[in-house]
Amino acid sequence: MKKLFLFACLMGMAASFGQTKKNGTIFQEHPAITTVNSMTEAFVAGDSEKVGSYLHEDFRGYNGSDPNKDAEGSTKEQFMNQVNFWKNNISYLSIEPSPGAYPDALEYKDGQIWVQTWNHLRGVHNTTGVKIDVPVHRMYRFKDGKIDMMVSYHNERVYWEIGQSFEDRENGTIYNHHDNINSVRRLMHAFEHGDMETAYSFFDENCRFNNLEMARGESLSLDEVKSRNQEMMDNFEINSIDVVGYPDYLEYDLRDGKTVQSWWNIRLTRKSDKKKIVMPALYIHDFNDDGKIIRSSAYVSSKWLD
Template identity: 60%
Template structure:
């Protein structure tokens, strides 16, 4: 007996044609130019009377969409409330016109929109995907938008003052930062490092963006620094703040310091200003340190 295995493959069925160049693409390019220019009257000439726009990410089952009248008001809103508005094809992308056998002509675009909301200062810098359905007269009947709603919500949230936690000028986490700094000053390194979590990360202006040092690496860097300089004093400047944020439950101490150093090689006195942000965990350990300091000061002649 011979076992015969038959593999079945689905058949292709053509449902239309995709065009790189098409009159409908020209219509879409023109309406977007009018939109960016804030010309609602001109935008209206490209829309059918029964035009409807939809948010492609909406999960509202009762969402009826946006009418032509409402959409034109949106054009006016963008004109009156946005600066530096631009919309260009995303790098490497281009619009397509799709002529479907059943549903007619659609144009799909992949753009990047930039601008700034005037009142809030929120920056728009995001991809923007849009589908357009055109009728037999080459007018736009439907529009479906896909974009980052978080940016739009940030604009809306910024219309009113909102609190985001509490600021303290005295707190045990502030005390921890002070004790850690002065332990460094008096060369009590074991005590200084005891305030950090074992997996703490250390960032600074002089590291590439996104890169950090671990605790062992920062110990070695500080050892080299102390070999080259005497720490005469580490002085608090102004006063530190402890910020207990509602968002993300962040716990941050920000503090300003002056490191008064003597270079051992020539006795040169140097003052090194610094701003530190220290993030804390629930146990009161420092889990992240961000140093805003330029060690170029140490090269002083």
């Protein structure tokens, strides 16, 4: 009986999933797509009058991510003014299909036509230099052969950045003397004198290490760095580690960052042939609230060791 009941349930599910109801047709080529593409090209070209020629008099443009339930959208005139704004304020403007994407025209049984696009919006704001590089999904509804509604979905944080960039804003304090600078100097000179225990004591046990020769996103653990450093010590003698200029400690307001950046000349002798090497290095060390280094980035080229 249980098997019969289970079989009946499965058949019922199959029947429910198998039921479909066609409500129109999707087109890859359609006059409405041509209209949207032409309007987009005119927008990029900054031709507001031509853009307006593709819009219905009742046109409304909406931000699909706007939570305002009473939003009335932009009118045809307002949208045409936006064309002029982008023309006058954005350089290198382009709106191109995202990789692998193409527009669709949806023609419903009731005669309603929509076009949806997946594009990439790019440009540079003239005054602030902020780069615009965002994916944009838009839906266009047609009435009497013209666009009477546009709904746009994209991340608008870049516009916030543009707005913030019109004023000078501080983001923390730079120090040329600080206890975190002292820690970096002490660890570098501990390395110079072969005192590895002291040098590694300045790092948090979960510290991650990277350098400019590593692939993006890769990092090493403290134990892995210890092993690599030992290999180097086996092949090279450290003669001196000399600071270049002076270290900076940057205490950021944004995200409460604590960073020391320092420049050094690392003077080495290769043990195999006694070749003298002076290797320039930039280190960026990020600290936690306990004064331990939690991230270390080394801008050093191993080519100096060849």
